[in-house]
Amino acid sequence: MATKRDYYEVLGVSREASEAEIKKSYRRLARSHHPDANPGDPDAEERFKELTEAYEVLSNPDARRAYDTYGHQVPRGAGGYPGGDPFGGFQDIFDAFFGDRFGGGSFFGASSAQTPSRGSDAEVEVEVSLREAAYGVDREINVQIVGNCGVCEGVGGTESHVCGTCGGAGMVRTVRESILGQMVTTQVCSTCGGQGRIIDVYCDNCRGSGKVSEVQTRRLRVPEGIEDGMRLRISGAGHAGDPGAPAGDLYVRVRVKEDPELMRDGEDLIHRMKVSFVGAALGTEVEVPTLDGPTPVRIEPGTQPGTTLTLEGEGMPRIRRRGRGDLKVVVDVMVPTRLTGEQRDLLERFEAVSGEETYNGGGGSFFDRLRGVFR
Ligand SMILES: [Zn+2]
Numbered sequence: 001m002a003t004k005r006d007y008y009e010v011l012g013v014s015r016e017a018s019e020a021e022i023k024k025s026y027r028r029l030a031r032s033h034h035p036d037a038n039p040g041d042p043d044a045e046e047r048f049k050e051l052t053e054a055y056e057v058l059s060n061p062d063a064r065r066a067y068d069t070y071g072h073q074v075p076r077g078a079g080g081y082p083g084g085d086p087f088g089g090f091q092d093i094f095d096a097f098f099g100d101r102f103g104g105g106s107f108f109g110a111s112s113a114q115t116p117s118r119g120s121d122a123e124v125e126v127e128v129s130l131r132e133a134a135y136g137v138d139r140e141i142n143v144q145i146v147g148n149c150g151v152c153e154g155v156g157g158t159e160s161h162v163c164g165t166c167g168g169a170g171m172v173r174t175v176r177e178s179i180l181g182q183m184v185t186t187q188v189c190s191t192c193g194g195q196g197r198i199i200d201v202y203c204d205n206c207r208g209s210g211k212v213s214e215v216q217t218r219r220l221r222v223p224e225g226i227e228d229g230m231r232l233r234i235s236g237a238g239h240a241g242d243p244g245a246p247a248g249d250l251y252v253r254v255r256v257k258e259d260p261e262l263m264r265d266g267e268d269l270i271h272r273m274k275v276s277f278v279g280a281a282l283g284t285e286v287e288v289p290t291l292d293g294p295t296p297v298r299i300e301p302g303t304q305p306g307t308t309l310t311l312e313g314e315g316m317p318r319i320r321r322r323g324r325g326d327l328k329v330v331v332d333v334m335v336p337t338r339l340t341g342e343q344r345d346l347l348e349r350f351e352a353v354s355g356e357e358t359y360n361g362g363g364g365s366f367f368d369r370l371r372g373v374f375r
């Protein structure tokens with residue numbers, strides 16, 4: 001073909017034609033120009049090739065853009081049909097045509113540009129106190145993020161041109177003859193690395209990488225009731241992706257510091273309250289630390305070691321239900337480990353006037369009741 005006809009003219013569509021219009025026109029013309037439909041016409045094959053070439057370029061958005069910019073001067077091999085024969089042989093064309101592979105959009109299916117990949121996720125850790133975990137807290141976090149260069153908008157260069165090897169498609173198609181017939185392979189273009197563009201002037205700000213590493217400060221609400229190790233996701237706040245692709249997500253792993261006085265048990269809190277053996281025997285008033293500060297709690301006379309008192313609604317907020325859990329106060333009875341002579345005398349006198357009934361005055365202890373069952 002000495003002088004190539006304009007692709008739009010070949011397909012009989014305007015330069016503003018939509019993809020659907022181009023496809024429709026191609027299918028209509030391909031039927032009438034098909035060599036099988038024109039036996040004995042030596043020009044039919046050429047016309048069909050011309051038509052298919054025009055369709056292949058105009059149906060590929062990147063190749064079409066390159067054609068609109070450069071016309072037929074885009075070096076041979078561009079527009080998604082590299083190599084000598086742009087059609088990969090007629091058999092292949094017919095397979096594609098009659099195999100109805102039109103659904104995917106592009107005639108050759110895989111000849112469209114590579115999909116730009118999404119940025120990777122970032123993760124950062126934040127530590128909160130138990131109180132903050134209970135009531136929620138606003139935090140400012142600093143994250144080291146790989147972002148798009150603001151100067152070149154992630155492209156890596158301030159000036160670039162469409163890749164001549166792939167015509168901007170980012171992929172090249174190779175056709176080989178083999179004993180099994182036509183072998184068609186589609187690979188990432190090695191000239192542009194799949195980007196579809198060649199950079200002429202590299203960006204100074206990012207040294208051509210298109211990416212810059214920066215510390216970003218974000219405000220974050222740690223929701224009430226959060227548990228240690230839970231992750232919060234901030235959509236799109238992760239590392240930048242390829243130009244045109246979304247950024248990754250940012251995951252914030254929340255660590256809840258252990259509290260010296262309140263132990264967490266799901267939505268409940270546990271506090272071990274130390275009470276002297278005298279206090280447990282005589283009854284006393286103690287101050288229990290709660291999330292809202294110290295609260296007076298009455299220890300009844302005769303309170304046994306391990307007794308659990310429940311302060312309803314003084315626990316952690318429930319994540320999936322309304323209200324709060326409980327604060328469980330476990331009584332630890334302290335037994336003296338070192339006695340003065342006077343204390344020893346007092347206790348010996350106490351022991352002398354005590355009997356079994358001193359210890360099972362009420363309903364008796366658990367073991368007493370157990371003994372009763374077996375007696
Ligand atoms: Zn840059």
Ligand SMILES: [Zn+2]
Pocket residue numbers: 163164165166167168169170171189190191192193194195196197
């Ligand atoms: Zn290329």
